[in-house]
Amino acid sequence: MGLIAIIDYGMGNLRSVEKAFERVGHNAFIARSPAEVSKASHVVLPGVGGFPECMKNLTATGMIDAVYKSIESGKQFLGICLGLQLLFSESEEFGLHKGLNILQGRVVRFRLGKGFKVPHMGWNQINIKKDIPLLKGIPDNSFVYFVHSYYAAPSDSSIISTLSDYGGEFTSSVYKDNIFACQFHPEKSQDIGLRILKNFGDIG
Amino acid sequence: MLAKRIIPCLDVKEGRVVKGVSFVNLRDAGDPVEVARLYNDEGADEICFLDITASYEKRSILIDVVRNTAEQVFMPLTVGGGVGTLDDIRILLNAGADKVSINTAAVQNPEFVREASERFGSQCIVVAIDAKRVSPSSDNPPPLGTKLNSAPEKGGEKVGGIRWEVYIHGGRTPTDIDAVQWAKKMEEYSAGELLLTSMDKDGTRDGYDIDLTCTVSEEVSIPVIASGGAGTLGHLYEGLTAGKADAVLAASIFHYREYTIKEAKEYLKARGICVRI
Helix, strand or coil: CCEEEEECCCCCCCHHHHHHHHHCCCEEEEECCHHHHHCCCEEEECCCCCHHHHHHHHHHCCHHHHHHHHHHCCCEEEEECHHHHCCEEEECCCCCEECCCCEEEEEEECCCCCCCCCCEEEEEEEEECCCCHHHCCCCCCEEEEEEECEEEEECCHHHEEEEEECCCEEEEEEEECCEEEECCCHHHCHHHHHHHHHHHHHCC | CCCCEEEEEEEEECCEECCCCCCCCCCCCCCHHHHHHHHHHHCCCCEEEEECCCCHHHHHHHHHHHHHHHHHCCCCEEEECCCCCHHHHHHHHHHCCCEEEECHHHHHCCHHHHHHHHHHCHHHEEEEEEEEEECCCCCCCCCCCCCCCCCCCCCCCCECCEEEEEEECCCCEEEEEEHHHHHHHHHHCCCCEEEEEECCCCCCCCCCCHHHHHHHHHHCCCCEEEECCCCCHHHHHHHHCCCCCCEEEECHHHHCCCCCHHHHHHHHHHCCCCCCC
């Protein structure tokens, strides 16, 4: 069975992700150093807060290299919320900031008309665009929990695995090779979210 | 489509649910962890704990409750009551809360809201506003539920001459602050969401203050949770439609098992509201 490392880079409580993996019977731990990440077969990059602050902390903790190495070496990789956004080239949150540039595209703010509140907060549906192992057993249009004001606009639309609708379609998850990343929070999405986390650990 | 949220709220005192009633399916209806798990199973969209523990020394009990709940419930958990410092927030988030709600401390120092949002992200900072109607002339208060003919004025301070005042300290202390202006200010200070409670309606079970909810919801571009007064499923519907709320919070109708969360959602869905079932 795989060993799942949840990257701790000082951005919030990671316990909820860890216990969600525990609930579905996977072996997960919170990795506090790049060396700990290297032991794992599966790597999770969570994240809450601001994009520049997260990039800064990833660099300061040395976890940025752990992320690159994990992905290059073909480990199964899961980005959650800001952990999805960080994978992209750049974000316009608090000015324009460079991201990890593992996936091409920009992270942009919702620009919506009256009646659409930002942050996009609550339960919204995912429209499944790709038949991928991560979404095995997940019915199309399932509700998952979101809380975010920015979303990624991938340059290559073929990596989009789900779309969601909030005053227009936006990318709610992407899938490329060994990377899956979702804008929503599977660890807060009850049974649907737990199933996605189970699927992740089951790969490989 | 983004679903409207149904949020059951539990008042918690010294680690116990206030006014615990006999839940058929629970071993201990006074245990907030068990009640939270029941609501989770019924499909609540979030859960809210309001800590009303008076003694500061006993507040650590709440942290254990939050931790135990977060171990078992995989949905967002908001915790409020007595949150006054960045350290209070950090401790609650580390215990497993997803959001904290700030009330009195925000009024005493609005910068606190900004600091908290910058530090932890606005997604976890809820500002709770307790609002009470103020009539144009105190000699002649407009009766509650009065149909208002005029549309909200530009700027939103008044609806048909009615305004609302912010109260703090659990509703005991008036502040002379206009609730609609305050809501806008809290949005500027990076609050992620507003939990708007009508003090006039709270406990009456005759419906949310729709004028208040609608006025605030139209004036801000962050989500608004309607609170105070829900007594029927129709009230939930009203709060989400006429009140334009993004979410409705209710305590007693769920707490006393008059309706389950599931029944509430089926009712709303049948009336065309997008809910998660």
